[in-house]
Structures are given as structure tokens and as C-alpha cells.
Amino acid sequence: MSVSEDLLNALNDEDAVMIAEVMDDNMKKSVLEYEMKRLNELIPFINKGMEEAFQEDEAIVIVIDNNIKSNRVEDSYKTKDTTFTLRNENGQIIGESIYDEEELEDLRDDPDVTFLSENFVTYNNLSAYGQKQFFVMSSTTSDFFTHRDLESMVSSLTVAIPSTETDHYIRDCFDLEHDAKIGTLIIGFSK
Numbered sequence: 200m201s202v203s204e205d206l207l208n209a210l211n212d213e214d215a216v217m218i219a220e221v222m223d224d225n226m227k228k229s230v231l232e233y234e235m236k237r238l239n240e241l242i243p244f245i246n247k248g249m250e251e252a253f254q255e256d257e258a259i260v261i262v263i264d265n266n267i268k269s270n271r272v273e274d275s276y277k278t279k280d281t282t283f284t285l286r287n288e289n290g291q292i293i294g295e296s297i298y299d300e301e302e303l304e305d306l307r308d309d310p311d312v313t314f315l316s317e318n319f320v321t322y323n324n325l326s327a328y329g330q331k332q333f334f335v336m337s338s339t340t341s342d343f344f345t346h347r348d349l350e351s352m353v354s355s356l357t358v359a360i361p362s363t364e365t366d367h368y369i370r371d372c373f374d375l376e377h378d379a380k381i382g383t384l385i386i387g388f389s390k
Contacts, residue, residue, distance in 0.1 A: 203221055203257055203259075203388075203390075205352055206259065206349065206352055206353065206386075206388060207219050207220075207221065207259065209345075209347055209349060209352065210259065210261055210345075210349075210386075213344070213345050213347075214264075214267060215263045215264045215265075215267040215344060216261055216262070216263055216264075216344075217262045217263065217264050217381065218260070218261060218262040218373055219259055219260075219261045219262075220259065220260055220261075221257060221258070221259055222257075222258040222259065222260050222385070226260065226372065227253065227258060229368060230249070230361065230365050230368065230369075230385065231249075231253065233361075233362065233364045233365040233368050234246045234249050234361070234362060234365055236364065237362055237364070242285070242332050242333060242334060243333040243334070244333070244334045244336070244362060245333055245334065245335045245336070246336045246359065246360075246361070246362055247335055247336060247337050247338065248336055248337055248338030248339065248357065248358070248359035248360060249336075249359040249361065249365075249385060251338045251357045251359065251387065252338065252357045252358070252359035252385045252386065252387030253385075253387055254357075254387065255355060255356070255357055255387030255388050255389045256387075256388065256389040256390060257387070257388055257389075257390075258385055258386065258387045258388075259385070259386045259388070260369055260372075260383065260384075260385055260386075261383070261384045261385075261386060262369070262370075262373060262375065262381050262382070262383055263344055263381060263382045263383075263384065264380070264381055265380040265381055265382050266380050282295065282296070282335070282336075282337040283295065283296040283319070283334070283335070283336050283337075284296075284334070284335050284337075285321060285332055285333070285334055285335075286332065286333055286334075286335055287325070287326065287327070287330045287331065287332055288330055288331040288332075288333075289330075291325060292322075292325075293321060293322050293325040293326045293332065294315065294319065294320060294321035294322065295319070295320065296318055296319050297318055297319075297320060298318055303318060303320075306320055311323045311324040336360060336362070338357045338358060338359055339358045339359075339360065340356075340358060341356065341358055341386070344384075349386075353388040353389060353390055354389050354390060355388065355389045356386060356387070356388045356389075357386070357387045357388070358384055358385075358386050359384065359385040359386075359387065360384060361383050361384070361385060365383075366382075366383045369383040370383065
């Protein structure tokens with residue numbers, strides 16, 4: 200059995216994994232096109248995780264059932280391995296997702312902090328007028344959706360979280376509803 204078959208079998212054995220398939224070149228190309236479009240937004244979105252996943256030898260697309268509480272794609276943001284940040288052109292973090300409740304409470308009282316969502320804050324004192332800004336999504340590990348050590352099955356493995364448009368494209372590929380409680384991931388790996 201090949202390494203990709205072993206990895207696919209391990210993924211398909213997970214209760215929350217609904218779909219796990221090796222991506223063909225056409226799907227990879229479409230995913231990259233969707234992610235590249237995000238660079239043209241008012242505040243560009245750079246999916247570093249996707250870049251890293253596609254630098255690996257092969258890629259697998261997976262769909263996870265988010266109804267299974269311990270396997271929610273949203274939970275990937277709560278690990279120390281994943282970051283979603285707003286940066287300036289110098290690379291300085293001027294906004295970020297925060298999941299520590301105590302830290303969030305402290306920040307609610309800080310006049311130099313603006314909440315863009317329930318857990319995404321920007322630091323007003325760090326952003327300079329006229330300076331370019333961009334969102335950056337990092338890669339993550341498989342820890343948030345499996346207890347198996349997938350990383351030990353291959354020489355390297357990167358988990359990427361698709362942007363919303365890419366997520367919709369993947370759902371369309373598998374005839375899945377856009378509002379279904381599922382999550383999509385791309386796992387790049389090298390043997």
C-alpha cells in the first residue's frame with residue numbers, strides 16, 4: 200500500500216471525515232485561482248497555509264462534519280499552531296484572532312483595541328495611516344480533528360484552511376450545500 204493510500208485510509212477512518220480524496224491537477228488549479236483572487240481585495244488575504252500545502256508533493260481535500268463537536272474546522276483557529284492575523288506592509292501584527300477568554304476580557308477595556316468580530320481584534324496604536332494592510336492565514340496541524348499522528352505517516356504534512364470562496368468551490372465539487380455544517384481542509388504531504 201502506498202503512503203497516500205495509508206493516509207487516505209487513516210483519514211477515512213475518522214468519524215468526522217465525510218470525504219477524503221487526493222486532489223487532481225484541475226482541482227488544485229481551481230483552488231489556487233480562488234485563493235489568488237483574494238489578493239485583489241481591499242485588504243488582501245494571503246493564505247500562507249495553502250501556499251505551504253501546495254508546496255508538498257501531493258494534496259488531499261477533506262470534508263469534515265462540523266456536527267461532531269471535537270472535530271470542528273473552526274476549532275483549528277483555537278490551537279497555538281494556527282494564526283489568523285492582520286499585518287502591515289512591514290509584517291508587524293496589527294490585528295489577530297484571540298481565543299483566551301481572560302485576554303479577550305482585558306482587551307474589551309483597552310481603548311487602543313477595536314473588535315472586528317467576537318474574537319478578532321485590531322490594535323489601533325499599531326496601524327499607521329496610508330500603510331498597506333493584509334490578512335494572513337497560517338497553516339495548522341491535524342491535531343484539532345484527529346488524535347492520530349498523521350504527521351508521522353509522511354516526511355512532512357501541512358493542513359490548510361481554505362478561504363470562504365474556496366470552501367464554496369469544494370462544496371460545489373461534491374454537491375454539498377453551502378450552509379451545511381461542514382468544514383473543508385486541504386492536506387499537503389510529501390512521502
